[in-house]
Amino acid sequence: MFTYILYGLAGGGLAISFFKDRNKTKMALRKAWRSFENILPQFLSILIIIGLALAILSPETITVLLGTRSGIWGVIGAAMIGSVTLIPGFVAFPLAAALQKNGAGYMQIAAFVSTLMMVGIVTLPLEIKTFGKRATMIRNILAFAFSLIAAFVIGVVLK
Amino acid sequence: MKAFLKRYKVFLLLIIVNIIVGFALPEIGLKSLNLTKKNFIEMISVIPPIFILLGLLDVWVDRATMMKYTGKNSGLKGVLIAFLLGSAAAGPLYAAFPIAGIMLKKGSSLFNVFVFIGAWSTTKIPMLTFEAASLGIHFMITRLILSIIGILIIAGITEKLLNQEQQKKIYEINQ
Numbered sequence: 001m002f003t004y005i006l007y008g009l010a011g012g013g014l015a016i017s018f019f020k021d022r023n024k025t026k027m028a029l030r031k032a033w034r035s036f037e038n039i040l041p042q043f044l045s046i047l048i049i050i051g052l053a054l055a056i057l058s059p060e061t062i063t064v065l066l067g068t069r070s071g072i073w074g075v076i077g078a079a080m081i082g083s084v085t086l087i088p089g090f091v092a093f094p095l096a097a098a099l100q101k102n103g104a105g106y107m108q109i110a111a112f113v114s115t116l117m118m119v120g121i122v123t124l125p126l127e128i129k130t131f132g133k134r135a136t137m138i139r140n141i142l143a144f145a146f147s148l149i150a151a152f153v154i155g156v157v158l159k
Numbered sequence: 160m161k162a163f164l165k166r167y168k169v170f171l172l173l174i175i176v177n178i179i180v181g182f183a184l185p186e187i188g189l190k191s192l193n194l195t196k197k198n199f200i201e202m203i204s205v206i207p208p209i210f211i212l213l214g215l216l217d218v219w220v221d222r223a224t225m226m227k228y229t230g231k232n233s234g235l236k237g238v239l240i241a242f243l244l245g246s247a248a249a250g251p252l253y254a255a256f257p258i259a260g261i262m263l264k265k266g267s268s269l270f271n272v273f274v275f276i277g278a279w280s281t282t283k284i285p286m287l288t289f290e291a292a293s294l295g296i297h298f299m300i301t302r303l304i305l306s307i308i309g310i311l312i313i314a315g316i317t318e319k320l321l322n323q324e325q326q327k328k329i330y331e332i333n334q
Contacts, residue, residue, distance in 0.1 A: 003205050010208030013215045024218045032214030035257050036206065041167045046253070047202070048173040051195030052180065055187045086251070093286075093293035100294065109294065110302060117281045123253040130256040130263070132329050138317045139273065143280075146309040150302060157301050 042125045049122050050086050075151050078108040082115030083144060086122050107155030114147035202251070209254050217261050225265035233271065241271040242310075245278025255279040263333040269326055270318045277310030 017025040065077050096109050119140050120127065127136045164171070177195075181188025229237045245255070259272050267275075282303060291299040321329070 003208075006205065006208040006212075010211040010215075013212060017215055017219065025215075028214035028218040029211070030214070031217050032210040035213060035260075036210045039253075039257060041170055043202075043253070044167070045170045045173055047195050047199050048170070048177055048191075050198055051191040051193075052173075052177060052187075054194050055191035093289050097293040106298065110298070113290070113294075114281070114302070114306075117252070117286075118277070120252055123256075126253045126256050130260045130329075130333065132325070132332060134325055135269075135317060135321055135329060138320050139276070139313060142313045142316055143309075146313060150305040150309060153305055154298065154301050158297060 039126055039129070042129070046086070046122050046126070053085065053122075074105065074108045075111045075148065075155075078104075078112040079115045079119075079144060079147055079151070082112040082117075082147070083119040083140075084121045085116060086120065092116055105155060106158045107151045110154040111147055111151035114150050115144060118143035118147060205251075206254065210257070213258055213261060216258075217264075220265060225262065225267055229262065229267040229271045231268045233268070237268065237271050238274055238311075241267070241275040242278045242282075245275040245280075246282045246284055252276075252280050260333045263330055269321070269329065270314050273314035273317050274310060277306075277313055281306045281310070 014025065014028075017028060065074075065081065092113065096113055099112075100106070100109050121140075124136060124140070127139075131139070177188065177191060180191065227233065228240050233240070255276055259276055262272050262275065263269075287299055287303060290302070318326075
């Protein structure tokens with residue numbers, strides 16, 4: 001659905017741009033391709049890493065880790081799994097809902113969801129390309145710490 | 160050819176690893192291959208419009224406009240715009256980095272770009288509706304309130320921990 005909106009926006013934008021200035025449109029497309037090609041090597045590598053990681057860490061394994069071990073270790077474990085996995089929200093939320101129904105606590109789930117979205121270990125190379133090493137490290141460490149705090153608050157509020 | 164090999168060496172290495180895994184543990188190898196294929200198709204179908212919009216943004220929005228709305232002196236309005244830009248987005252976080260790069264190139268302030276990244280990562284509107292549907296509205300709202308505070312704090316601290324020289328460097332790599 002949102003992909004269609006995105007395509008609609010891009011298509012509409014291109015049409016208006018083409019109507020206004022052909023050369024600029026050509027330049028925009030060339031720039032689009034160049035920035036894509038720029039991230040392609042990292043992008044392809046990340047895809048393979050995700051494939052391998054998810055093949056080894058099955059949903060069952062994840063459920064066992066988060067469901068049985070509650071408490072602080074469960075939260076930290078969940079946060080670590082969330083940091084290294086890279087699955088789209090449309091997959092993650094149903095997974096989180098399933099975990100919750102199978103006995104995982106809100107705290108663990110919040111830690112998993114937050115780190116999943118904010119911390120990206122596998123995408124570090126891409127982030128470094130834009131922000132450099134230092135800023136990338138700072139942002140990810142802070143996001144990890146924030147996720148733990150948010151998890152505890154959610155765990156307390158939603159008891 | 161040599162340049163190609165150099166740029167793609169990690170990728171090629173991973174393919175070799177995957178093939179070795181495939182021979183040693185056929186089940187996991189096949190599963191990872193299928194997952195990679197599925198992810199690839201999914202991602203390659205979202206990516207073209209993002210990069211086209213990126214190209215258009217780069218060509219049509221000039222530095223002065225971007226600076227006026229999200230630059231150093233854009234104040235609260237700039238923060239709000241960065242936040243809404245990130246929240247209205249679709250797509251995974253790694254798609255946000257090239258856009259952040261363009262914002263930096265056009266003169267957005269670092270703080271606002273970090274707010275944009277934060278918003279993109281956790282407060283995307285489509286994701287919020289999905290989160291509420293899966294985990295309940297209370298879970299979603301509690302996390303949203305915490306996230307808004309967290310995004311601002313993270314952006315603030317990240318910017319503060321970078322000295323003048325380091326900030327200049329970030330702008331330089333995005334020129």
